[in-house]
Amino acid sequence: MTTEVDYYELLEIERTADGAAIKSGYRKMAMKYHPDKTGGCTDSEAKFKAVSAAYECLKDPQKRAAYDRFGHAAYTQQQQGGSGGGFHGGGAGGFSDLGDIFETIFGQSGFGGQGGGRQANRRGADLRYDMEITLDEAYHGKKTQIEIEVSTACDSCEGSGAQPGTGVKTCATCKGHGQVRAQQGFFVVERTCPSCHGAGQVIESPCRSCRGEGRVDKPKSLSVNIPAGVDEGTRIRLSGEGEAGARGAPAGDLYIFLHVKRHSLFERDGTTLFCRYPVSFTTAALGGSIEVPGLDGNRHEIKIPVGIQSGKQIRQRGGGMPVLNGRGHGDLVVQIDVETPTRLTAKQKELLEAFRETETGEECPQVSGFFSKLKDLWAD
Numbered sequence: 001m002t003t004e005v006d007y008y009e010l011l012e013i014e015r016t017a018d019g020a021a022i023k024s025g026y027r028k029m030a031m032k033y034h035p036d037k038t039g040g041c042t043d044s045e046a047k048f049k050a051v052s053a054a055y056e057c058l059k060d061p062q063k064r065a066a067y068d069r070f071g072h073a074a075y076t077q078q079q080q081g082g083s084g085g086g087f088h089g090g091g092a093g094g095f096s097d098l099g100d101i102f103e104t105i106f107g108q109s110g111f112g113g114q115g116g117g118r119q120a121n122r123r124g125a126d127l128r129y130d131m132e133i134t135l136d137e138a139y140h141g142k143k144t145q146i147e148i149e150v151s152t153a154c155d156s157c158e159g160s161g162a163q164p165g166t167g168v169k170t171c172a173t174c175k176g177h178g179q180v181r182a183q184q185g186f187f188v189v190e191r192t193c194p195s196c197h198g199a200g201q202v203i204e205s206p207c208r209s210c211r212g213e214g215r216v217d218k219p220k221s222l223s224v225n226i227p228a229g230v231d232e233g234t235r236i237r238l239s240g241e242g243e244a245g246a247r248g249a250p251a252g253d254l255y256i257f258l259h260v261k262r263h264s265l266f267e268r269d270g271t272t273l274f275c276r277y278p279v280s281f282t283t284a285a286l287g288g289s290i291e292v293p294g295l296d297g298n299r300h301e302i303k304i305p306v307g308i309q310s311g312k313q314i315r316q317r318g319g320g321m322p323v324l325n326g327r328g329h330g331d332l333v334v335q336i337d338v339e340t341p342t343r344l345t346a347k348q349k350e351l352l353e354a355f356r357e358t359e360t361g362e363e364c365p366q367v368s369g370f371f372s373k374l375k376d377l378w379a380d
Contacts, residue, residue, distance in 0.1 A: 004072040007054035015068070019059065026055035124151065124215075124243035124252035131256055133226065135263040139295040139321060141228035148222065148254070151215045151243045157207035159248040161214035166205040171196035199247065214247035224256060229271070229324035234258045266295070271330025273320040276337050277302070284308050284338040292334055294319055302334050310338035 008015050011025035031037065033048040057063045129148060153159035162168055170176040174193035178200040181190050192198045206212030222241060235255055242252025260268075267274045277290055287306035291299045300319050312335070319332025344352070 005050065007058055007067060010051055010054040011058070017058075022055065022058050026051065026059075030055075122245060123250045124245040126252040127242040127254045129254060129256045130259060131224075132259045132261060133230075134261050135266060135268065136295055137226065138230050138258075138260050139228060141230070142226050144224050144226065146222050146224055146256075148220055149217060150220050150241075150254075151217050152220065152251075153244045153248070154207060154210035154214055154216050156209035157214060159214045159244070161207055161210060161212045161247045162203045163205040163207050166203075168201040168203050171200055171202050174200065176200040215244040222254070226258070227324060229322040229326075230258050230260075231268070231270070231321075231324070232258070232260045234324070265293075268321060271321040271323055272333060273330065274333045274335065276335045278337045278339045279304060279308075281338055281340055284310070284336070290334075292319075292332065294332065295321075300332060304336065308336055308338070310336065312336050 008017070011017075011022065011029055013021050013025040017025070029051045030048065033044045033051060035041075035045050035048060037044075057067050127148070127150065129146060131146070133142070154161070157164060160168070171178075171193060173195035174180050178193055178196065178198040179190045180193050181188055193200075196202050203212050207214070210216050220241075222238065224236065224238070226236070235257055238254040238256065240251045241254035244251045265275050273295070275292060277292065279288075279290065283290075283304055285307060287308070288304045290302050290304060292302055294300045296319075300316055302314055302316065304314075314334045314336065316332045316334070318329045320330030322329050341348075
């Protein structure tokens with residue numbers, strides 16, 4: 001008999017580990033045993049597969065609950081340790097599939113079941129839509145239209161799945177419960193009814209347009225309101241705009257995920273906007289002012305103090321992004337980059353030479369201090 005290694009031991013985590021610890025343990029062990037790291041070692045490859053299986057189980061709360069209660073029997077259907085209330089592999093005395101375990105623990109059939117039957121009438125699936133916007137649109141917000149292909153209620157049967165003029169009848173197999181019971185050893189297991197697939201009812205004459213599904217795929221236009229201040233990854237939920245539920249069940253939701261394009265001038269960190277602004281060395285030495293075009297459409301005047309150094313940042317309050325669903329704005333931070341001239345006229349060179357002849361060393365204290373250190377080192 002093959003000995004199964006405990007999933008928690010495989011990932012080197014405690015049994016009380018949370019989701020973050022489970023993911024961290026998986027990444028650590030996956031890196032350790034990945035075939036690319038071990039040169040294709042057979043044992044390491046087997047370890048890598050076992051680590052992946054452990055993570056797939058423990059990251060899902062329902063699968064983890066089943067594993068904590070039944071161990072590997074939840075997945076292998078094999079008895080690990082003899083009798084005494086265990087689950088025997090094969091035959092009518094054991095679990096025939098993972099769905100049976102979840103029926104016993106959670107009172108539902110399979111993954112994501114609704115309990116109490118009527119699974120075919122479950123809520124429609126949620127949908128995802130990725131939208132790209134500019135930083136200017138993120139600043140001001142906007143209203144736009146999107147086109148999606150989505151499953152909607154059938155117009156012919158109004159979502160019932162039955163041909164107009166006909167109806168549905170109670171399933172004779174499960175008597176309308178949507179589930180049937182079966183004795184398996186010491187346990188009574190409920191399964192989804194194979195005749196009505198959990199609906200509790202069967203359609204006598206399926207709708208020709210949707211073939212009894214109660215929904216059809218077709219394009220749909222939706223209006224989306226993007227509020228000012230959204231950021232990369234902001235999620236907008238449109239309730240009831242997802243996939244239609246089967247046979248008149250509620251529709252799911254549509255989630256719009258926003259992605260903000262890179263801007264030619266600004267970078268963003270939360271509500272703070274950053275930009276780099278080059279200035280001439282004369283402006284840096286003598287001081288002055290610059291104008292930065294803001295996303296609000298205004299020109300922001302930035303005062304340059306005398307003797308500013310390259311890399312110095314100047315902050316202007318309220319010049320950044322608006323606060324999402326709040327009041328006020330973040331800050332605008334301008335980093336000054338002092339540029340040394342590379343193309344000088346003869347006159348400019350003459351003036352600079354005249355300036356150099358008047359230098360005493362006090363004009364640039366950092367340079368003076370640096371050369372003082374060098375003199376000390378040379379003296380030593």
